[in-house]
Amino acid sequence: MEDGAPRRGTAAALRRAAAAALKNKLQILAGQHSAVLESLPPTVRKCVDALTEIQTKHDEIEANFFKERAELEAKYQKMYEPLYIRRFDIVNNGLVEVDKEADKTQQK
Template sequence: MGGEKETFDTSDLNASLPAAAAALSAEDRAGLVNALKDKLQSLAGQHADVLETLSPNVRKRVEFLREIQSQHDEIEAKFFEERAALEAKYQKLYEPLYTKRYGIVNGEVEVDGVCDEPASENTVEGKEPDAKGVPDFWLTAMKTNEVLSEEIQERDEAALKYLKDIKWSRIEDPKGFKLDFFFDTNPFFKNSVLTKTYHMVDEDDPILEKAIGFVFCFCRFVLLF
């Protein structure tokens, strides 16, 4: 350290500005960048000034603590690497279960113990005859989820009745994941698959950078959400 003040590389600060800054004028953006540069340099100076107020012995202890933190970060990086490999391993083990679920939900596979009887014999007074699979499975799952239930509006339900499956998959460049929503033929849109992609700033925390929504293809126009 030797009393030298730390500096920050701010050469690519323009590229790091949030998307909202794109709406600013060139002059305003330049002012914002300069303000951020000044703030970063100020923080760097404050950091160095604090260390300079410490006695030599305390400063040595602080330096040693920083080395410990560096070792911790190296171990943590290995943890995240191994965790990613473990998640990938178990994702493959989950896939056969998801395939079975798809078959049962959509009436392509029958489970043991279900009798293949005429609909008239299964009909209870005042009730509809047995349907194939599990009707409205995904709509019901979403509406009974504490988080998703708040997002499902009444106008969404008619379309979600045609939802056949949801698949999650990781993406590497950029880091993140995507959700594929598979729909049966329906009167609302032509797409059989709708995809929602999530780009993460930090996949381990995780911190969302941005989400890319669906493109719905209707008979007369296309809407981007």
């Protein structure tokens, strides 16, 4: 059991080192991205800016879509719930409620 403690410490140290390396790499890439954008001709830069604005609007619409979809799914989940409960009871407990009118019709 004593062997586990050093491994946990080593694993934690490795995770911290990996996180630091990843953060460093992301900062380098962000700097390169900025440098690349600054080196573009003005007409291309305008296109990139326009495309970035369009993507931002797209992302806002998409976020609203996901929000509304989640609300709609929750609404229908509530409507499905009684059906799921009844199905569970039938499958697992053999419980089937017979409609009295249907039962009378079948007996005639």
